[in-house]
Amino acid sequence: MKFYSFHLMPYGALDLDYVEKHVSASLVLPNSYYDPQIGHQLYNRYLDELELADELGFDGVCVNEHHQSAYGLMPTPAVMAGALSRSVKRGKICILGRALPLLSNPLTVAEEYAMLDNITGGRFIAGFVRGIGVEYHATGVNPTYSLERFHEAHDLIIRAWTEEGPFPFEGKHYSYQYVNLWPRPFQQPHPDVWIPSGGSLETIRWASDPKRKYVYLNVYSNIDVACGLMDTYRNCAEAYGYTASSEQLGMALPIYVAETDAIARREAKPHIEAFFNRFLRMTNEMLLPPGYTSVSSLKTLLITSRETLMANHSLEAVDKLGMFLVGSPETVRERLAEFEQRLGIGHLCAIMQFGSLPHAQTKRNLELFAQEVMPHFRAKVTAGSCP
Amino acid sequence: MVTDHRIDIRGCQVAYQRGGQGEPLLLLHGMDGRASWDSVLPRLTEHHDVILPDHPGFGASGSGEWIDGMADLALFYLDFLDALQIEQCHLAGHCLGGWLAAEIAVMQPQRFKSLSLCAAAGIRVDGCPMGDAFLWNPDDTIGQLIVDPQARESMRSKPSSERDIELMLKARQMSARLAWHPRFHNPHLRKWLHRLTMPTMIQWGENDRLFPVAYAHGYHAMIPHAQLHLYKDCGHFPMLEATDRYLEHLDAFTAKASA
Numbered sequence: 001m002k003f004y005s006f007h008l009m010p011y012g013a014l015d016l017d018y019v020e021k022h023v024s025a026s027l028v029l030p031n032s033y034y035d036p037q038i039g040h041q042l043y044n045r046y047l048d049e050l051e052l053a054d055e056l057g058f059d060g061v062c063v064n065e066h067h068q069s070a071y072g073l074m075p076t077p078a079v080m081a082g083a084l085s086r087s088v089k090r091g092k093i094c095i096l097g098r099a100l101p102l103l104s105n106p107l108t109v110a111e112e113y114a115m116l117d118n119i120t121g122g123r124f125i126a127g128f129v130r131g132i133g134v135e136y137h138a139t140g141v142n143p144t145y146s147l148e149r150f151h152e153a154h155d156l157i158i159r160a161w162t163e164e165g166p167f168p169f170e171g172k173h174y175s176y177q178y179v180n181l182w183p184r185p186f187q188q189p190h191p192d193v194w195i196p197s198g199g200s201l202e203t204i205r206w207a208s209d210p211k212r213k214y215v216y217l218n219v220y221s222n223i224d225v226a227c228g229l230m231d232t233y234r235n236c237a238e239a240y241g242y243t244a245s246s247e248q249l250g251m252a253l254p255i256y257v258a259e260t261d262a263i264a265r266r267e268a269k270p271h272i273e274a275f276f277n278r279f280l281r282m283t284n285e286m287l288l289p290p291g292y293t294s295v296s297s298l299k300t301l302l303i304t305s306r307e308t309l310m311a312n313h314s315l316e317a318v319d320k321l322g323m324f325l326v327g328s329p330e331t332v333r334e335r336l337a338e339f340e341q342r343l344g345i346g347h348l349c350a351i352m353q354f355g356s357l358p359h360a361q362t363k364r365n366l367e368l369f370a371q372e373v374m375p376h377f378r379a380k381v382t383a384g385s386c387p
Numbered sequence: 388m389v390t391d392h393r394i395d396i397r398g399c400q401v402a403y404q405r406g407g408q409g410e411p412l413l414l415l416h417g418m419d420g421r422a423s424w425d426s427v428l429p430r431l432t433e434h435h436d437v438i439l440p441d442h443p444g445f446g447a448s449g450s451g452e453w454i455d456g457m458a459d460l461a462l463f464y465l466d467f468l469d470a471l472q473i474e475q476c477h478l479a480g481h482c483l484g485g486w487l488a489a490e491i492a493v494m495q496p497q498r499f500k501s502l503s504l505c506a507a508a509g510i511r512v513d514g515c516p517m518g519d520a521f522l523w524n525p526d527d528t529i530g531q532l533i534v535d536p537q538a539r540e541s542m543r544s545k546p547s548s549e550r551d552i553e554l555m556l557k558a559r560q561m562s563a564r565l566a567w568h569p570r571f572h573n574p575h576l577r578k579w580l581h582r583l584t585m586p587t588m589i590q591w592g593e594n595d596r597l598f599p600v601a602y603a604h605g606y607h608a609m610i611p612h613a614q615l616h617l618y619k620d621c622g623h624f625p626m627l628e629a630t631d632r633y634l635e636h637l638d639a640f641t642a643k644a645s646a
Contacts, residue, residue, distance in 0.1 A: 137522065142567040144560060285522050290563035295556045302552055 001340055001377040004094060005053030005366065006062035006252055006349040009046045009080070011070040012356050013038045016278045024282045026069035026134045033070065043073070045359050047080065051087050052363065053352070056370035060092030060125065062252075062349050064196070065099050067131075068138040071279040078112040085119045093120055096196045096217065096252070096349065097127020101146045102139045106153035106174060110160040110181055117186040126191040127217075128154055134286040144291025147202075149173045161190040196252065199229040200297070208236040208244060217250040217349060223322025223339065226251060230343050250347030251339070254354040255325040256361075257332050257368040264327050267361055269315045272324055275355030276313035329372030336373065389432060393447075396467050399454075402447035403440035407432025410500065410645055411473050413464070414439045417482025417506070418520065418562035420446050420554060424481075427626045427634070434638050435477065440467065442484075444561025446554060457565055457573055461490035468498070477641045479503035482597070482623065483562055486571070493579045501644035502583060503637060504606060504613075505590040506598055506623050508571040512605040517571055518597040521563060525555075531596040532623040571598070580609045586644040587613040590633060592621030614640065 011034060014025060022029050050061040063080045066072030074080055077095045084093055093116060098109045109128075117124040130150050136143040152171040156179070159169065165180030185191055195207045196217040207214040216233050218226045230249050237244035254272060258264035288298060318324040322339070325332050339345070350369065353362040389406030404421075412435035416424060421441050424431075431437050443451025443463065454460050464487070468476070478499045480488030485507020492502045511517075518531055529542050547555070566572075587610050591603035600617060607615045616636050618629035625633045 136567075140568045140570075142563065144564040144567065283522075283524060285524055289521060290556070290559040290567075295553065295560055298556050299549070299553050302556075303549060 001246075001345070002059040002347050003370075003374050003377075004060040004062050004092070004347065004349045005050055005058045006064075006094075006096065006351050007046050007050055007353060008064065008066075008072045008351065009043070009074050010275075010279050010353075010355060011039070011073055012042055012353075012358070014070045014274075014278065014356065016274055016356070019278065019281070024134075024286055025071055025279050026066075026282060027137055027286055029070060039073070046353070047083055047087075049353060049359070049362055049366065050084055053366055053370070054088040054091045056366055057374065058091055058370065060094050060123075061088055062094040062096045062125075062127075064096045064127070065129070065131070067102075067135050069134070078116065081116050081124075082119075085116055088120075088123075092123045092125050094125035094194065094349075095127050096125075096194060097129045099129050099131030099135060100153035100157075101149035102131045102135055102141050103153065106156055107160060107176065107179065107181075109153070110157040113157075113191060114161065114181060114183050114185045117191050118183050120186075122187040122191070124187070124191045125194055127194045127196055128157075129196055130292075132287065133289045133292045134282055136289045136292060137286060142291070143289040145173065146292055151206075158190065161185050194250070199225075199232070200293075201232060204229065204232050205236045208233050208240065208248070210237075210240050210242055213244075213248060215248055215250055215347060217252055217347065219252045220323060223342065226322070227342050230345065234344070246344050246346030249343065249345040250349060251343060251345050252349035252351065253323060253325065254351040255332065255369060256352075256354075256357075256365055257327070257329055257373060258364070259328065259368075261327045261331050264331075265315060265319075268324075268326050268357075271355045271357040271361075272315050272318065272326070273313065273355075276318060276323075279355050329368055332369070332373050333376050336377065340377065389428060389437070394467070394470055396463060396470055398449075399443045399451045399463075400449040401440050401443065401467060403438055404428070405436070405438045407435050407437045409435045410641070411436045411438060411476035412641065413468065413473070413476050413478050415464075415478075415480035415484030415487050416440075416442065416445070417480075417484050418508075418558060418566070419482070420558040422554075423624055423627060427630060430630075430634055431637075435641065438471070438473075438476075442487075442561065444564065445558050451561075455564070457487060457490050460487055460565065461494055464491050465495060465498075474498070475500055477501045477503075477644065479505065479637065480507060481505040481626065483508050483566060483571070485509060486566075486573070486576075489576060489580070489583070490573065492585065493576070493582045496582050496584055499585050501586045501588070501641050503588045503590065503640065505625055505633070506592060506595050507589075507602075507606065508566065508598060509573060509576050510602065510605050510609070511569070511572045511574070512599075512601045515599055515601040517599070517602075519570075520597055521559070521567070533628065534592070534594045534620050534622045535628060538628065577609055580606075583610050583613075586640065588636065588640045589613050589615045590618070590625050590636060591616070592618050592623060592625050592628060594621060595623045597623045 063077045065077045067075050113126045160179050160181045166178040169176040169179050194215040196219050197203050207216050234244045256268040352365050389404050441448040478488050485504040486509030489509050492499050533539050589606050618625050621628040
């Protein structure tokens with residue numbers, strides 16, 4: 001298995017009592033809650049943490065995009081990827097990913113990704129996402145066109161990377177007289193593409209298409225749901241006439257390792273609960289604007305789980321559901337082995353800092369995970385894949 | 388008597404109700420769909436031959452997935468009137484349907500004997516933000532749109548069937564398709580409102596929190612010959628919260644326009 005350190009770069013100093021006055025840490029939380037002095041420290045601290053992950057032997061570091069939110073402070077993730085492109089010496093740099101439909105000119109993504117790919121000499125992984133529902137409120141982009149725009153922007157970017165320019169691009173949402181990308185990507189035909197997603201059947205079928213074989217990265221599903229989605233990918237691949245490899249499947253989730261189970265759970269508890277219940281907190285209307293999801297799936301969601309979107313998650317609950325790995329190195333190894341076996345994944349994007357988790361604990365978490373957990377899974381992969 | 392009909396317009400099935408005595412009145416519903424007209428419809432049909440369609444994407448009509456904006460929908464309704472062989476009629480719209488009515492009337496002003504805009508979307512009044520209906524939850528929505536506490540309570544306690552939820556989600560989705568951005572208006576519409584030379588009436592609840600009463604004055608400033616009626620203690624649904632006054636004004640207005 002390959003390991004990546006995935007940072008959301010939250011505003012870790014968030015006053016968690018905001019919930020007395022505001023319904024969410026996104027969109028409606030006044031930005032007076034943000035202190036630039038603290039922000040300055042946090043950005044630099046978080047970059048240090050990703051650089052440390054690289055030194056510790058992670059296979060890559062990941063950043064992503066969110067807007068108008070304390071949950072993630074990277075509206076332009078390429079700024080962070082750019083900063084890391086000179087300091088991360090070994091591992092890959094992944095943007096997981098840019099939210100294509102939110103852009104009026106998605107060619108900028110082809111450009112910035114190609115730049116990063118050139119600077120790093122091909123150590124770049126290109127993530128494409130639709131953006132979460134609340135970002136359609138934040139940007140004004142019409143959520144009912146989200147999927148159309150995603151597919152069109154994706155096609156544009158891939159063509160810009162792979163076809164000789166200049167050529168015209170004629171779409172419904174995007175059209176260009178001239179597409180002629182300078183620089184071309186370093187990796188040929190183009191960087192690996194990852195699709196982080198909750199996972200609709202349509203998305204998985206599209207990602208698994210033999211023309212693409214993109215990595216499907218499940219984000220925040222519980223283990224049972226995630227297993228089903230990985231099976232869906234494999235089944236789609238079989239239907240296309242090929243066998244999907246574990247290299248096409250990944251999972252992103254928060255992880256916390258400490259000396260013992262008791263220490264790990266005690267230390268992680270306030271921060272993981274803040275992560276799920278404060279940083280991620282959102283109303284249904286924010287999370288699921290009209291058209292972002294089909295009427296039928298939205299109806300099912302509203303009828304079957306009216307309350308769960310705003311549910312209060314305890315450490316015990318998210319641990320049990322497999323939405324969080326926590327414990328001693330031994331416990332986390334066991335749990336991860338179970339995950340690897342059940343999910344059949346080849347990539348793990350470990351969120352080693354979550355919510356308000358302070359630097360000292362994040363650092364020790366990274367070190368223990370890299371030293372006590374990762375090596376056990378490397379041997380397995382090597383044994384299985386090398387002659 | 389009102390009867391249900393269906394007609395195919397350019398591959399989209401349009402479900403509509405029609406009935407009543409008098410000249411034809413095309414009535415265009417708002418973002419919540421046709422249901423908020425149910426209780427008023429019998430009284431409207433006393434003096435009008437009312438045609439009340441579900442817009443494409445709403446209610447029992449087809450999805451109209453090729454309809455990408457208000458201009459498409461306005462032209463679609465000109466086709467609809469052609470198909471029903473209605474050469475001239477009165478036109479009335481509420482909320483999203485008010486905006487639609489204004490767009491249609493600008494395109495073919497000679498076709499309409501009168502135009503009634505009720506709590507109508509379509510314009511933006513700078514410095515006076517609209518409410519964000521897409522961010523309100525169902526409970527907030529009732530509180531924002533309805534003034535009468537008793538009416539609020541009865542709406543809140545009304546159980547919603549699976550079918551109701553589906554219709555509500557469809558209505559929200561098509562409303563978003565038409566009105567998410569620019570939010571509930573067409574920045575270019577105001578350039579063409581001078582084409583509304585037919586008798587025009589603006590009806591508005593003084594306590595409308597979706598399109599505040601400044602929007603009634605905004606329309607009035609752009610259509611100076613229009614009659615303006617504001618209703619006290621009334622939110623976004625004058626036909627529900629000020630039914631008598633709403634109908635009295637509409638009946639008198641269309642009667643005069645027909646004379």
